[in-house]
Amino acid sequence: MDISGRHEESGEYLMVAAAVHASVDTTRLESVEGMGFATSRNPPAFEHAAEVVADAVAELPEPPEGPVVAERGEFYEEPELRVEQFLGPSFKYVESIAERETVQAAHHAAYAARKLFL
Template structure:
């Protein structure tokens, strides 16, 4: 998952989270099973960011059967076990190339949706 827009533009915020449900191996994305999105116009606190991400994961067509994965910076470098309290089945930060590629796909999706909503 990825979040776009955690910075102020013209006096307001528009954060968009994208969750990508993908089948991966250690080095690549094998298939994309679905995407979920959520948007918010509040400022980027840790609580708001986690809630937005959880909403995007909840918007997936089917619940993920593996961990929710993100870059550490998405949640202000908070420990994964603290962030993970808001996610099921589990949460972790990127460890493999396949996970990084999935997060990159989510990044592009979040950015594109944010552009559509502006």
């Protein structure tokens, strides 16, 4: 997952979260099974970021079988257990190349979706 737009523009915030449900092996993203999106106009804070991500994950066509994965900065480097309490499904920070590629796909999706809202 990834969030785009955690900065103020013209006196407003618009965070767009993209959740990517993907099949991966240890070295690459194999296929994208679906995507979920959510938006928030709340100012960036841990609770708001976790809420918009939980909403995006809930919009996936099917619940994830594995953990939700993100870069540490998305949740202000909060401990994984604290993030997981907000999201519901299991959560972890990026560890493998495939996870990094999946987060990169979510980044592109969130950025593109945000541009549609502006």
